[in-house]
Amino acid sequence: MLLLDIKNLTIELETPDGLIRAVDRVSLSLREGETRGLVGESGSGKSLVAKAIVGVLNRRWRITADRFSWMGQDMLQVSAEQRRKIIGRDIAMIYQEPSRSLDPTALVGEQLEEAIPTSLLDGYWWQKPFLRKKKAIALLHKVGIRDHQNIMQSYPYQLSEGICQKVMIAMAIAKNPKLLIADEPTTALESTTQAQLFRLLASFNQLKGMAILLISHELESVARYTQNLSVLYCGQLVESGDTTAILKHPFHPYTHALIKSVPEFQPDLLPKSPLYALPGSIPTLQHLPIGCRLGPRCPNARKECVKTPNLERLQNHYYSCHFPLLKRDES
Amino acid sequence: MSILLEVSGLGKNYYKQRGITRKKVTALNNVSFRLHSGKTLAIVGETGSGKSTLAKLLVGIEKPDSGIIKLSGEQVDISNYKKYNHVIRFIFQDAGRSLNPLQKVGQMLEDVLRFSTILDAEQRRVKIRKTLKQLGLLDEHAEYYPHMFSGGQLQRVALARALILDPKLLILDEALTALDPSLRAQIVNLLLELQQQDGLAYLLITNNLQLVRHISDEMLVLYQGQAADSGLTAEVFANPQHDYTKKLINSAL
Ligand SMILES: Nc1ncnc2c1ncn2[C@@H]1O[C@H](COP(=O)(O)OP(=O)(O)OP(=O)(O)O)[C@@H](O)[C@H]1O
Ligand SMILES: Nc1ncnc2c1ncn2[C@@H]1O[C@H](COP(=O)(O)OP(=O)(O)OP(=O)(O)O)[C@@H](O)[C@H]1O
Ligand code: SF4
Ligand SMILES: [Mg+2]
Ligand SMILES: [Mg+2]
Numbered sequence: 282m283l284l285l286d287i288k289n290l291t292i293e294l295e296t297p298d299g300l301i302r303a304v305d306r307v308s309l310s311l312r313e314g315e316t317r318g319l320v321g322e323s324g325s326g327k328s329l330v331a332k333a334i335v336g337v338l339n340r341r342w343r344i345t346a347d348r349f350s351w352m353g354q355d356m357l358q359v360s361a362e363q364r365r366k367i368i369g370r371d372i373a374m375i376y377q378e379p380s381r382s383l384d385p386t387a388l389v390g391e392q393l394e395e396a397i398p399t400s401l402l403d404g405y406w407w408q409k410p411f412l413r414k415k416k417a418i419a420l421l422h423k424v425g426i427r428d429h430q431n432i433m434q435s436y437p438y439q440l441s442e443g444i445c446q447k448v449m450i451a452m453a454i455a456k457n458p459k460l461l462i463a464d465e466p467t468t469a470l471e472s473t474t475q476a477q478l479f480r481l482l483a484s485f486n487q488l489k490g491m492a493i494l495l496i497s498h499e500l501e502s503v504a505r506y507t508q509n510l511s512v513l514y515c516g517q518l519v520e521s522g523d524t525t526a527i528l529k530h531p532f533h534p535y536t537h538a539l540i541k542s543v544p545e546f547q548p549d550l551l552p553k554s555p556l557y558a559l560p561g562s563i564p565t566l567q568h569l570p571i572g573c574r575l576g577p578r579c580p581n582a583r584k585e586c587v588k589t590p591n592l593e594r595l596q597n598h599y600y601s602c603h604f605p606l607l608k609r610d611e612s
Numbered sequence: 613m614s615i616l617l618e619v620s621g622l623g624k625n626y627y628k629q630r631g632i633t634r635k636k637v638t639a640l641n642n643v644s645f646r647l648h649s650g651k652t653l654a655i656v657g658e659t660g661s662g663k664s665t666l667a668k669l670l671v672g673i674e675k676p677d678s679g680i681i682k683l684s685g686e687q688v689d690i691s692n693y694k695k696y697n698h699v700i701r702f703i704f705q706d707a708g709r710s711l712n713p714l715q716k717v718g719q720m721l722e723d724v725l726r727f728s729t730i731l732d733a734e735q736r737r738v739k740i741r742k743t744l745k746q747l748g749l750l751d752e753h754a755e756y757y758p759h760m761f762s763g764g765q766l767q768r769v770a771l772a773r774a775l776i777l778d779p780k781l782l783i784l785d786e787a788l789t790a791l792d793p794s795l796r797a798q799i800v801n802l803l804l805e806l807q808q809q810d811g812l813a814y815l816l817i818t819n820n821l822q823l824v825r826h827i828s829d830e831m832l833v834l835y836q837g838q839a840a841d842s843g844l845t846a847e848v849f850a851n852p853q854h855d856y857t858k859k860l861i862n863s864a865l
Contacts, residue, residue, distance in 0.1 A: 323764020323792045377763050377790075431635075439628060442786070443659020465763070468789040471658050471819040473863045498764075498792045499820075542797035544822045552826055552846075553804055556797035562748035 284460055284492050285311045285334070288348035292329050292516075295341055301566040304329050305516045308592075311460060314490040316483075318503035318524060320539070321513030322563050327496045328377055330513075331462045335374045336365060352459075370398075373458035375449050375466045377496075382449045383437045389448055390433025393417045396452040420451040425477055443470045450478060454485060461485075464496045479506050500543050504528050512536050515563055515574040522598035532598065532605035534579050535559075573602070581606075615685065616649040616781060616813050617670075622679030624665050639665040641837040643679075647830075649780060650811035654824040654845065656860065657834030663817045664704075666834070667785045670815070671702045698728050701774035702783035703767070710770065711758040717769055718754025721776055728777055743776045748798055763790045771799065778810070785817045800827060821861070825849060833857045 292304035304326040311317055319327050332338050349356045351371070356364050376382045384392055394417045402412045421429040424447040437445055446467060453461055461482070467475045483506060485491045497503050503510065503524065510524040512533065520533040531537045540546055541557045550556070561578045570576045572587035579586065581604050590601045624640040640662040647653045655663050668674040670681065681688055688696065704710060712720065718740060725736045741751060747768045753761075761769060767790045774782055782803075788796050804827065806812045816828055824831060824845060831848050833841040833856065840854035852858045 321792065323767075323790070323795050324762040325792075328762065434630060435628065439626070441660040441664060447659075465790070468786065468819075471656065471860065472821060473859060474659060475819070476863060498789070498796070500793060539792070539794050542794040544826050550826065555801045555804065556826075558794050558797035558801060562750070562795075562798075565750060565752055567752070 282313045282352070283310060283350075284313050284315075284352055285309070286348060286350045287334070287346055290330065290333065290344070290346045290349070292326070292333055292338070293343045293345075295343065298567065300343070303516050303566055304333070307511075307513065307516075307518045309511060309518075311492045311494060313459070314486060314492055315509065316486055316493045316495065316507045318507035318510045319494060319496045319513065320498070320500065320503060320510065321519075322515065322535075323498075324515075324563050325513040326516045327513055328464055331374065331464050331494070331496060334368075334462065335372055336361075336368055337374075370456070371459045372462065373453040373456060373460075374462045375446075375453045375464060377464040379437070379442070379445050379449065382452065383445060385437050387436075388433065389435050389437060389440070390417060393420065393433070393448065393452055393455070396455040398456050401455075401457065416455075417451075420455055421448075423454075423481060424448070424451045425474065425481075426451075443474065446470060447474075447478070450482075454482075454491075457489060458491060460492045460494065462494045462496070465498065466495075467502070468499075475502065482506070500528070500540065501545055512539070515569070516566070517574060518592065518599070518601065519575070520598075520600045526598060530606075532595070532600040532607065533602050534581050534604075534606065535575050537606055538580075614649055615646050616683070617647040617815075618682040618685075619646075619670075620644040620680050620682075622666070622669060622681070623677050624662075624669060624674060625677055638837050640669070640676075643832075643834070643837075643839050645830075645832050645839070645842060647781070647813055647815065649813050650807055651830065652807070652814040652816055652828040654816045654818065654828035654831040655834060656817075656819065656821070656824060656831060657840075658856070658860075661834040662837040663834055664785055665837075667702060667704075667783050667815070667817060670783060671700055672696070698777040699779055700781045700783065701777060701779040702785065703770045703774050703787040704785045711766070711773075713758050715757070716754065717756050717758070717772075721754070721773060724773055724776055739776060743772045746775070746802060747772050748795065764792055764795060767791055768795075768799070775806070779812070781813045781815065783815045783817070786819070788818065788823065789820065803827070833860070 287309045289306040289308060290304060291306055293300050293302045307330060321327055333344050351367060394413050397413055397416050402409050404412050418429045426432055426447055450466060467478055479502060482493060486493055495507055507524045510527050511521040512519050514535045520527060520536050527536060528540060531540060538559045544550055544556060559578045564570060572589050576582050576586045585603045590603045592599050592601045622640055622643045626637040626639055628635045628637060657663055669676045721740045722736060725731055725739060731739060744753060749768055758766060767787060788799060791799060818824060828845045831845045832839055835856045841848050841852055841857040849861055852861050
């Protein structure tokens with residue numbers, strides 16, 4: 282069943298100099314139990330898309346879409362109040378900024394216990410506080426925190442970044458969400474712990490059918506733990522489809538450059554030698570190039586590229602480029 | 613190459629109030645190492661092993677309980693922050709939090725230069741433009757407030773603030789992880805170039821072992837606040853001694 286179905290999501294910000302469009306007609310869908318990666322240039326709008334889905338952007342942002350449905354229900358039709366209720370019940374999010382997820386002034390244990398919905402505790406009301414605590418401890422064990430007593434009695438600043446991330450993951454899975462949006466969930470953890478937490482998320486995915494939208498810069502994790510992939514550049518969807526297929530043979534020059542710049546995927550690289558990188562940087566939203574937004578940086582750009590490319594489709598692989606890398610070239 | 617930084621027997625304890633008792637947490641215990649100018653030392657270790665604590669001691673945010681820090685052969689008291697602040701610069705993981713939200717980026721860089729250099733207004737303007745450009749930011753970004761940047765862009769702003777004073781040592785605490793791969797590649801190339809040109813030394817704290825392997829000369833593995841393994845990066849990778857290091861390196865292969 283289709284859990285989330287978004288078509289042409291556009292996110293704009295009102296500024297004194299006019300409206301700027303940070304996310305432009307991005308479509309995204311997730312089936313029940315699907316895992317999807319969302320990657321792209323820093324500043325391409327990944328976190329904005331995630332925040333728009335969970336509805337935490339403030340009123341200065343204008344969000345529009347041709348379709349936005351959750352489990353078959355049209356979210357554009359229901360009241361904001363109801364939407365918050367549904368989303369709050371079914372979708373959990375791990376924020377990129379730990380300070381958004383963790384309150385610096387409250388004990389970790391209190392925050393974690395609060396994240397557990399009462400409906401998940403079966404027992405009489407007088408047993409609930411005890412059950413809640415027990416469940417909180419179990420959650421900490423699940424994310425690999427043994428020393429629960431000490432951690433629950435700490436404030437976030439007293440813990441290392443990695444522990445904070447584990448706590449945030451525990452809080453996110455506390456409500457058995459149908460969809461977990463994880464925005465850079467494990468950047469503060471070393472590879473053994475990262476693998477352990479990804480395995481935990483994968484088991485939730487398999488046992489409980491929890492869908493996962495994984496936003497990450499670590500292409501290796503994305504390759505290993507997601508079935509499908511969407512690639513953003515500068516607020517637009519440039520490529521989407523099967524993760525393995527895209528990483529093996531990207532159609533879009535941006536995706537191609539992205540993969541080429543990761544040392545893991547370049548085994549013959551000498552230490553301290555320069556890494557491959559696209560020249561230049563992502564344009565600001567106030568001064569977007571005409572036509573294809575990658576144009577000024579694209580090694581393949583030709584004069585046709587001053588026209589905006591449409592999203593094309595080859596089987597279930599989507600891309601938006603006039604000159605896709607359809608033939609294998611080993612350059 | 614001369615020894616830029618020499619640390620011996622560094623230790624740090626934290627105390628946590630727990631009811632009426634105070635609990636002692638040993639974050640760092642008897643850690644020693646040397647860093648030559650123009651070289652990169654990578655620090656790896658599991659979460660809570662004391663990596664950030666080490667960085668905080670080196671920049672004077674926290675005071676060590678024991679140990680000696682020598683800079684270019686001279687023993688220093690880093691808590692005398694102003695004095696070393698342009699020699700050792702640092703960038704922390706949560707860069708956004710360390711920037712003043714009410715100040716435009718250009719103004720922030722201007723202030724850094726005004727307080728710590730003798731450049732005149734025109735020289736400062738040139739320097740700011742050059743630094744922004746080096747880090748792949750545009751002139752117009754100088755007019756942005758921190759909240760207008762994404763996570764990865766903020767990290768670049770923090771790098772600009774660190775590099776604008778031409779330091780001798782740059783401490784990067786997970787500073788590259790928030791960057792997307794192509795941007796990370798750009799920044800890595802910039803760091804390598806600065807190292808070659810100006811002999812800048814780096815202390816790189818990261819969980820990304822591929823990055824460690826690619827850009828560090830030596831590495832130090834921390835385990836529960838102590839040095840588990842240390843030496844040339846290639847050697848530690850080829851021949852890890854401590855069990856934790858073995859596990860870590862296996863997981864990355
Ligand atoms: N208040 C604002 N004013 C102007 N631009 C803004 C504002 N907030 C965000 N933006 C812009 O919106 C764009 C998208 O930001 P977003 O945080 O979604 O990026 P991201 O893809 O998550 O990047 P990262 O990988 O670095 O986290 C960025 O280019 C950013 O500059
Ligand atoms: N202000 C503090 N008060 C009490 N304990 C602290 C404080 N800061 C750090 N600690 C403790 O010191 C230990 C080392 O923390 P540190 O932040 O140096 O770890 P780290 O190696 O940087 O971990 P990570 O990879 O997760 O960032 C941890 O056990 C942490 O809980
Ligand atoms: S449309 Fe043109 S500029 Fe854009 S990615 Fe394709 S080749 Fe490059
Ligand atoms: Mg983001
Ligand atoms: Mg740390």
